[in-house]
Amino acid sequence: KINSERLWNTLHETCEWGAEHRYGENPTDTGMARLTLNDDDARVRRWFAAEVQKLGCSLSVDQMGNMFARQSGQLNSAAPMIAMGSHLDTQPRGGRYDGILGVMAALEILRTMKESGFQTNYDVGVVNWTNEEGARFPKSMCSSGVWAGAIPIQKAWELRDIHDPSVTLRSELERHGYLGDIACSSDPATGYPLGAHFELHIEQGPILPENNRSIGVVRGAQGYRWLTMTVHGKDAHTGTTPFSARQDPLLASSRMIAASHDIAKRHDALASTGIIRVPLNASTNTVSSQVTFTLDIRHPQDSVVHAVQDECLKAFEGIASQDGKGVSFDWTLDTDSPAVKFDDNCVASIQAAADQLVGRKKSMLLTSGAGHDTVYTSKHCPSAMIFVPCRDGVSHHPTEYCSPQDCALGTQALLEAVVHYDQF
Amino acid sequence: KINSERLWNTLHETCEWGAEHRYGENPTDTGMARLTLNDDDARVRRWFAAEVQKLGCSLSVDQMGNMFARQSGQLNSAAPMIAMGSHLDTQPRGGRYDGILGVMAALEILRTMKESGFQTNYDVGVVNWTNEEGARFPKSMCSSGVWAGAIPIQKAWELRDIHDPSVTLRSELERHGYLGDIACSSDPATGYPLGAHFELHIEQGPILPENNRSIGVVRGAQGYRWLTMTVHGKDAHTGTTPFSARQDPLLASSRMIAASHDIAKRHDALASTGIIRVPLNASTNTVSSQVTFTLDIRHPQDSVVHAVQDECLKAFEGIASQDGKGVSFDWTLDTDSPAVKFDDNCVASIQAAADQLVGRKKSMLLTSGAGHDTVYTSKHCPSAMIFVPCRDGVSHHPTEYCSPQDCALGTQALLEAVVHYDQF
Ligand SMILES: NC(=O)NCCC(=O)O
Numbered sequence: 001k002i003n004s005e006r007l008w009n010t011l012h013e014t015c016e017w018g019a020e021h022r023y024g025e026n027p028t029d030t031g032m033a034r035l036t037l038n039d040d041d042a043r044v045r046r047w048f049a050a051e052v053q054k055l056g057c058s059l060s061v062d063q064m065g066n067m068f069a070r071q072s073g074q075l076n077s078a079a080p081m082i083a084m085g086s087h088l089d090t091q092p093r094g095g096r097y098d099g100i101l102g103v104m105a106a107l108e109i110l111r112t113m114k115e116s117g118f119q120t121n122y123d124v125g126v127v128n129w130t131n132e133e134g135a136r137f138p139k140s141m142c143s144s145g146v147w148a149g150a151i152p153i154q155k156a157w158e159l160r161d162i163h164d165p166s167v168t169l170r171s172e173l174e175r176h177g178y179l180g181d182i183a184c185s186s187d188p189a190t191g192y193p194l195g196a197h198f199e200l201h202i203e204q205g206p207i208l209p210e211n212n213r214s215i216g217v218v219r220g221a222q223g224y225r226w227l228t229m230t231v232h233g234k235d236a237h238t239g240t241t242p243f244s245a246r247q248d249p250l251l252a253s254s255r256m257i258a259a260s261h262d263i264a265k266r267h268d269a270l271a272s273t274g275i276i277r278v279p280l281n282a283s284t285n286t287v288s289s290q291v292t293f294t295l296d297i298r299h300p301q302d303s304v305v306h307a308v309q310d311e312c313l314k315a316f317e318g319i320a321s322q323d324g325k326g327v328s329f330d331w332t333l334d335t336d337s338p339a340v341k342f343d344d345n346c347v348a349s350i351q352a353a354a355d356q357l358v359g360r361k362k363s364m365l366l367t368s369g370a371g372h373d374t375v376y377t378s379k380h381c382p383s384a385m386i387f388v389p390c391r392d393g394v395s396h397h398p399t400e401y402c403s404p405q406d407c408a409l410g411t412q413a414l415l416e417a418v419v420h421y422d423q424f
Numbered sequence: 425k426i427n428s429e430r431l432w433n434t435l436h437e438t439c440e441w442g443a444e445h446r447y448g449e450n451p452t453d454t455g456m457a458r459l460t461l462n463d464d465d466a467r468v469r470r471w472f473a474a475e476v477q478k479l480g481c482s483l484s485v486d487q488m489g490n491m492f493a494r495q496s497g498q499l500n501s502a503a504p505m506i507a508m509g510s511h512l513d514t515q516p517r518g519g520r521y522d523g524i525l526g527v528m529a530a531l532e533i534l535r536t537m538k539e540s541g542f543q544t545n546y547d548v549g550v551v552n553w554t555n556e557e558g559a560r561f562p563k564s565m566c567s568s569g570v571w572a573g574a575i576p577i578q579k580a581w582e583l584r585d586i587h588d589p590s591v592t593l594r595s596e597l598e599r600h601g602y603l604g605d606i607a608c609s610s611d612p613a614t615g616y617p618l619g620a621h622f623e624l625h626i627e628q629g630p631i632l633p634e635n636n637r638s639i640g641v642v643r644g645a646q647g648y649r650w651l652t653m654t655v656h657g658k659d660a661h662t663g664t665t666p667f668s669a670r671q672d673p674l675l676a677s678s679r680m681i682a683a684s685h686d687i688a689k690r691h692d693a694l695a696s697t698g699i700i701r702v703p704l705n706a707s708t709n710t711v712s713s714q715v716t717f718t719l720d721i722r723h724p725q726d727s728v729v730h731a732v733q734d735e736c737l738k739a740f741e742g743i744a745s746q747d748g749k750g751v752s753f754d755w756t757l758d759t760d761s762p763a764v765k766f767d768d769n770c771v772a773s774i775q776a777a778a779d780q781l782v783g784r785k786k787s788m789l790l791t792s793g794a795g796h797d798t799v800y801t802s803k804h805c806p807s808a809m810i811f812v813p814c815r816d817g818v819s820h821h822p823t824e825y826c827s828p829q830d831c832a833l834g835t836q837a838l839l840e841a842v843v844h845y846d847q848f
């Protein structure tokens with residue numbers, strides 16, 4: 001049984017490094033701004049390295065700074081370790097649980113095993129994946145993506161700090177001594193293969209709290225595609241230009257955003273626009289010349305994601321010629337993340353843990369709405385995830401919160417699942 | 425008969441001061457960036473002062489830097505002068521005709537009268553109104569507004585350069601020696617009253633070219649109200665938050681923009697959104713917490729402007745609760761410019777000039793879609809405007825263009841209208 005107080009204290013003590021955005025009076029009433037490879041991220045990495053070494057783990061660092069801590073199993077097998085992984089970096093206005101809980105839970109499990117003299121059959125360990133958030137160096141799930149062969153390392157190394165283009169991800173790895181010598185790869189010859197990957201994470205959505213469940217057994221992740229639309233019109237004076245003479249890209253974009261929502265809703269899918277931009281010199285009495293907006297389409301089935309995209313583009317064509325003299329548009333595909341089904345055996349181990357700890361009335365099968373490092377690991381080793389509820393489904397926000405009870409329960413479930421899988 | 429070559433050459437020679445944004449190979453293929461009271465605006469003002477003094481005009485400058493050049497009439501009456509006014513300042517990416525044509529035409533008329541020994545009955549003259557564009561110091565039709573008592577002079581003086589808040593309109597007036605000693609007012613005791621105000625201006629819209637007319641007899645200006653809407657929602661992850669749990673202000677804003685267009689269209693009015701802003705840290709996979717957008721509603725009748733606004737706000741309330749958990753919104757009124765009907769006699773003088781020069785098939789009655797200095801003067805003296813076509817209705821753009829023929833025709837019409845009114 002894990003030590004829930006130690007887990008809670010360790011999590012919040014290490015959140016001293018990067019605490020920001022105070023919102024209340026309790027010492028832990030702050031969010032986090034521990035951006036990938038800033039000085040606070042380097043500090044928590046050095047602390048993490050020291051802690052796992054104190055537990056007798058071997059520590060390996062690959063060329064993306066991914067940290068692999070490994071505890072030997074009693075069989076002394078050469079098989080790759082069963083990993084518990086997540087990330088220690090945060091959003092610029094992030095919280096104390098997203099990613100951090102998964103790594104701290106894994107550490108707590110290693111501490112519990114050592115304390116109680118328990119040894120798994122096979123090697124087990126912890127992974128701290130670099131730059132999951134993609135907030136400072138703009139590519140999310142960046143280093144699990146390189147590990148899985150989905151992102152070329154050169155591209156990842158060359159990512160620039162979004163506020164200071166003179167700094168690259170690679171230059172920051174070098175500055176902090178985290179450019180390791182192992183290849184960032186699952187290749188047994190040069191890299192660091194894993195036998196399985198389990199990740200505990202906050203749900204970041206409202207489904208568990210709304211259904212009054214405390215453990216989500218995550219059987220996969222939905223597919224998503226990110227498009228950037230650019231709509232071209234023509235500047236015109238809003239007072240002197242009749243509607244019939246206009247090419248108004250903002251009016252067209254507005255109709256497109258509304259249409260994409262309605263189309264997605266009909267398919268029980270999601271379509272969302274997070275960013276819309278008109279030129280900086282836009283003015284109240286000028287029809288803009290150009291508008292860009294993002295479109296994020298998601299569904300557990302790729303075929304539905306594609307159907308929604310196709311229907312949206314078709315609707316957009318109609319909208320483009322609907323008002324005045326019409327507008328034109330083009331688009332780019334920025335991210336294509338197909339749906340992923342997690343490994344049946346890993347899911348079964350998590351389900352077994354959940355059954356034992358809370359029963360079927362307090363757990364539920366879920367599909368992750370968001371991408372996670374586990375989406376990438378699942379392409380090269382059996383993988384699955386555990387979700388615990390976070391307050392109001394809020395994440396990527398300073399007030400993100402997961403109760404001590406839920407942190408402990410998720411950690412216990414992770415322990416049981418790993419032990420179950422090790423025995424399997 | 426005015427000298428069309430001299431008019432054209434003078435206009436383009438003085439556009440050397442502030443020429444910017446080259447788009448073609450001819451010497452005059454540039455736009456303008458002669459922002460209010462920058463060094464180029466000061467240069468053209470000194471040139472203008474010298475030219476009118478050469479013609480024997482008296483020159484007065486008021487406390488907003490408005491320049492009044494006055495030619496005595498043969499009756500030596502003490503009546504206030506008949507003014508031909510417009511502005512010499514431009515947008516930052518403006519053209520060579522908006523405002524400039526009106527002042528250069530007036531000057532050409534004084535030159536023609538002097539050359540041919542023609543004298544009006546009453547005094548006539550030219551006004552160069554300061555900061556019509558409101559592009560550098562953000563208040564459009566600024567100094568005709570002060571003159572008309574609609575804008576307090578203290579507020580106008582304190583306007584700050586939008587790029588350098590250490591500079592005020594007043595400090596720039598002082599720097600260039602254009603803080604005159606006459607009150608900026610139509611009060612005969614302290615200010616500079618006008619007997620009438622005629623303004624020649626490019627149409628800035630497509631109605632004249634589309635109807636193949638070369639003179640617009642402008643009988644008034646439509647009313648307009650500028651609103652800024654702020655829609656409040658809640659940040660949420662686009663992948664993990666079901667539609668039903670969202671408060672999405674960008675989706676709501678999109679529906680509002682589309683609705684406002686459709687409502688205005690039903691009323692034969694205009695409603696336009698030029699600016700929409702999401703927070704700078706918006707991201708593709710986050711529903712924004714807040715969106716602001718502008719709404720510019722126009723119609724020749726104030727009652728219709730108000731009806732459109734009321735219908736929009738009512739529709740917005742429905743939209744606010746339409747999706748997910750709903751959003752809230754509030755709004756501010758940034759500008760309220762009621763519709764204006766110009767003086768019947770001034771309009772009749774312009775119509776007489778148009779009849780004589782081009783006949784009824786080539787002229788038409790118009791309502792100005794945009795605000796102009798004449799909107800303010802009309803509150804204190806008989807006023808009206810002449811429009812000439814500009815290519816494709818494009819203005820506030822470097823490629824803004826009015827042909828030498830149309831510049832000359834508009835100037836001749838201004839001359840005839842002023843003489844007609846003087847005789848009346
Ligand atoms: N967990 C998370 O926010 N991942 C980023 C990619 C996504 O939007 O799903």
Ligand SMILES: NC(=O)NCCC(=O)O
Binds near residue numbers: 564795
């Ligand atoms: N002429 C002009 O652009 N005036 C500014 C105010 C308006 O938008 O009508």
